[in-house]
Amino acid sequence: MMSTFFTMEEAYISPFQVLTVKSPSLGKRADITVFNPEKNKSSVKSLPLVILLHGVYGSHWTWSLKGKVHLILQRFNR
Numbered sequence: 001m002m003s004t005f006f007t008m009e010e011a012y013i014s015p016f017q018v019l020t021v022k023s024p025s026l027g028k029r030a031d032i033t034v035f036n037p038e039k040n041k042s043s044v045k046s047l048p049l050v051i052l053l054h055g056v057y058g059s060h061w062t063w064s065l066k067g068k069v070h071l072i073l074q075r076f077n078r
Helices: 062-066 069-076
Strands: 008-013 016-023 028-035
Touching (some): 062 069
Antiparallel strands (some): 016 028
């Protein structure tokens, strides 16, 4: 994967891709959790891109691990 970030690390922790990048815009490291649902083979429905931001006391994994938002998204993909 080609990156415009100076440095980037990635790991796959099923069903998530976890990225750590050095962000020139932020001037520091930034962590990102990505969930890309499996497509239902019987439908060719496209899902929109949803970006969930955390509050001042959260982190990049709050929506995925505490909120289980990926399970809700999977229901829309049926």
